[in-house]
Amino acid sequence: MISDQRATANLAIAQPSYDELSSTLSAIPDLMFELDEEGLHWDARVLRPELLVAPEEQLLGRTVTEVLPPEAAQIVMRALKDAKQNGYSHGKHILLPTPLGKLWFEISIARKETTSDETAKPKGTRFIVLSRDINERKLALLEAEKLAYHDQLTNLPNRYAIKNNLVQKIAAQQAEAHYFAILFLDLDKFKEVNDQKGHHTGDQLLKSVAQRLNTVVREEDMLIRWGGDEFIILINGLSANQYEAHQQTKATCKQIVDEVNKPYNIGKDEFLCRLSIGVQLFNDPETDVEKIIQQADAAMYLAKKSNKPFEFYHI
Known part of the structure; x- marks a missing residue:
């Protein structure tokens, strides 16, 4: 009880x-x-x-x-x-x-x-x-992510942001097997501007180039500042057909070159800044991002050496 x-x-x-x-x-x-x-x-x-x-x-x-x-x-x-x-x-x-x-x-x-x-x-x-x-x-x-993954000068994503974004974009489209393109861009005469006019003018030129690239790159693509006078563009959603993807990328490169190679007015000076582009196409979701960038970089140096505005990587 x-x-x-x-x-x-x-x-x-x-x-x-x-x-x-x-x-x-x-x-x-x-x-x-x-x-x-x-x-x-x-x-x-x-x-x-x-x-x-x-x-x-x-x-x-x-x-x-x-x-x-x-x-x-x-x-x-x-x-x-x-x-x-x-x-x-x-x-x-x-x-x-x-x-x-x-x-x-x-x-x-x-x-x-x-x-x-x-x-x-x-x-x-x-x-x-x-x-x-x-x-x-x-x-x-x-704010911490912005500081870590964005370039403060151009306000573009930096080199540390590309791998994660690449993986996400590839995963979103891998079922359709669309091609992607990595464009490696280099400004040929940028060092001359820095040496002759100083780093402040060089910085203004880089900002102007970034702004022009932003007008050409689609919202669904990705533009980053790789470092110094180098930029990388990821073009996604290209055709699943390799030839068509090649032609689409070629047209984009021409558009970029035409826009970026126009004269720049900074202060009282006018500058010309020639652009060289290396391109690598890929459609494998398991692609090694660093390897693709290296191949695009190699194609860029080939374009520079052959005095062409852009060149595709060939094995």
Whole structure:
């Protein structure tokens, strides 16, 4: 009898009341939502309403695709799918408009365990979503990445950024077996400008060249400053046919040369800056990026030696 009373008392202590649980949940600083697998908002607990994309009453009964920006909604829906399969999803970052401005959030999702009472089970799977304000940390991380992977003079990605971006772009198109091209660019008379007019003028010339290259390179391609007076361009989405890809790249090289070789006016001086380009085509997703760059570099020196504006690498 006494042991039964102790067991009952211990059970009462171990099981917090609904009010206690509600109070605990309300004290969590993260935004908390209950969604179903269609992304529909069923419930919300919000300590800081100024972090919401819309007032709470406008969220309930609406899906994430209806209330979030398209890119953020896609990330959340993919995370819900992961959580349905694995039980949880952590660490996804989304950028959302709020009354405080655009802020970064980290979302964590857990699949909700349903009640054993069959009549009380909701239709479909439900999820608990925590959305945490990480704006300061994210901005600091983005700034650090920019310093690490961007050239401060031209504001282009630098040589350390190319490998990761190459892998991503190749993976996105490898199913179609599209060709890619690496263009290795070198400014022939840049050293003369530096020697005769000083590094400040040389820097201005490099910035002008980068700006012109940006007008020619498509948004889906990648332009980086390799170092000194050298640039690299990754052209993706070329034809799956090698001859057609060759012709497409050839046309792009002509366009680049025509644009970059025009005179430059810096201060009171006018400069001509001849460009040499080496090209290597490839379509193998397992390609060694460093080897491809070396081959394009070798083709560039061949173009320079033969006094041609560009040359393709040949084994």
